[in-house]
Each structure stands twice: as C-alpha cells, then as structure tokens.
Amino acid sequence: MTTPSRLLISVRSSEEATVALAGGADLIDVKEPSNGPLGVAHHEVLAAVLAVVNGAVPVSAALGEWTPNALNEAHWHLQLPVQFLKWGLAGYGNSPGWGEDLLETRRQIRTGTEVVLVAYADWEKAKSPAPAEIVKFARRFRYKAVLFDTFNKDGSTLLDSLPFAELTELMASLKKSGIPIALGGSLKLEHLKQLKPLAPDWFAVRGAVCAGGTREGMLDPVRIQKWKTALSA
Numbered sequence: 001m002t003t004p005s006r007l008l009i010s011v012r013s014s015e016e017a018t019v020a021l022a023g024g025a026d027l028i029d030v031k032e033p034s035n036g037p038l039g040v041a042h043h044e045v046l047a048a049v050l051a052v053v054n055g056a057v058p059v060s061a062a063l064g065e066w067t068p069n070a071l072n073e074a075h076w077h078l079q080l081p082v083q084f085l086k087w088g089l090a091g092y093g094n095s096p097g098w099g100e101d102l103l104e105t106r107r108q109i110r111t112g113t114e115v116v117l118v119a120y121a122d123w124e125k126a127k128s129p130a131p132a133e134i135v136k137f138a139r140r141f142r143y144k145a146v147l148f149d150t151f152n153k154d155g156s157t158l159l160d161s162l163p164f165a166e167l168t169e170l171m172a173s174l175k176k177s178g179i180p181i182a183l184g185g186s187l188k189l190e191h192l193k194q195l196k197p198l199a200p201d202w203f204a205v206r207g208a209v210c211a212g213g214t215r216e217g218m219l220d221p222v223r224i225q226k227w228k229t230a231l232s233a
Contacts, residue, residue, distance in 0.1 A: 061086075
C-alpha cells in the first residue's frame with residue numbers, strides 16, 4: 001500500500017510556524033518569499049521557528065541560489081540544527097563544475113543535516129541544470145532528497161514547464177534509488193488528482209495555503225485543512 005504524501009509548508013516567521021503546525025504540517029520549511037523562489041530568511045527567524053517547532057516535525061531552510069560564497073553567506077544558518085538545507089542553481093547551469101561545487105558544499109555541512117537538490121522545471125529561464133541532470137547527479141551521489149520547483153513565481157506551475165510524462169519518468173528514476181521527493185512549483189489543489197498517484201514524499205506549498213492564494217500572503221488555516229483533507233482522501 002502506498003504511503004500518503006505528506007504536507008510541507010513554507011513559513012516566513014515563528015507565528016506562521018505555529019499556524020502550520022496546528023494545521024498538521026509534516027515538514028516546516030523556512031523561507032522569505034520576497035527574496036526569491038528560495039528566498040533566505042534571517043537566521044534569527046530560522047532560530048525562532050526551530051524553537052516553536054521544538055522537534056515536532058523536521059525543519060528545512062531555503063538559502064537562496066548557490067554562489068561560490070554560499071557557505072560564508074549562510075554561516076549563522078549553518079550553526080542551527082535543521083534537518084534539510086537547500087540552494088537553487090539559477091544562473092549556474094552552464095558551469096561545468098557545478099556538481100563538484102555542490103559536493104564540496106555538502107562535505108562541509110554539519111552531520112545530521114542533509115542538502116536537498118533543487119530541480120527547476122523552468123530550468124532554461126533559470127539558467128540552471130536541467131531536471132534530468134539533477135536527477136542523475138542525485139542518484140550517483142546518493143542525495144537524501146530532491147525538490148522539483150519553479151524558479152519564476154509568475155503564476156505558472158510545475159506542470160507548465162515540466163511535462164507530466166517527463167516528471168513521471170524522473171520520479172520513477174529517483175524512487176528506484178530510494179531518494180525522497182518533494183513536489184512544489186505553485187501547485188494548487190486541482191493538481192492533486194493528477195499528481196497524487198505519483199506518490200511524492202511531500203507536496204511543498206506556500207501560495208496555495210496563503211490568503212488570496214499568493215505566496216506573500218498570510219497562512220490560511222482553512223486552506224491548510226483543505227490540503228490535509230485532500231492528501232488523506
């Protein structure tokens with residue numbers, strides 16, 4: 001029997017973390033939406049969220065787009081006991097050394113924290129490595145999670161840039177290697193009918209559970225409950 005997908009909710013404050021936990025979030029992701037698709041929040045915000053969650057569920061942190069100075073820029077974030085960290089690779093797709101750079105970054109992350117590989121569906125616009133390259137890399141080097149997301153937050157969704165058949169194939173490849181998968185990319189409730197059978201480990205949402213359906217809005221408990229109900233149906 002397939003295990004139901006879990007709900008990953010991105011929050012921008014400890015207050016939102018409280019709302020997300022009350023709504024049944026299975027994983028809390030900390031980001032600042034105004035800073036981009038994987039906008040980094042201040043390290044004090046991350047610390048406050050960790051204090052609120054207090055081990056109830058795993059916590060991840062978005063750290064923006066990777067640069068050669070990524071570890072220095074995230075120095076204080078890296079001191080905190082999160083389960084997952086993630087950088088995007090926008091603007092980095094034409095650099096032949098991106099894989100070795102990521103591996104070196106992973107080597108310097110504290111024990112107990114995993115680095116999530118991010119595959120942007122709209123990779124050509126983001127100028128990042130293609131999803132197929134990300135999946136191949138994740139399998140080769142045994143990453144513990146891959147997030148499929150969108151770089152442009154312009155109302156388009158994951159499936160607008162990544163055909164369903166291709167997504168299905170990529171996910172099957174990851175599942176063969178036992179790599180957990182999160183699906184994000186401005187997904188809405190109506191996408192669940194098509195995507196639930198693929199059984200990702202998490203559906204990653206922000207705008208879909210915010211007031212007005214925008215990622216800059218406040219978390220809406222009613223919208224969160226609708227997602228929880230739909231995932232358990």
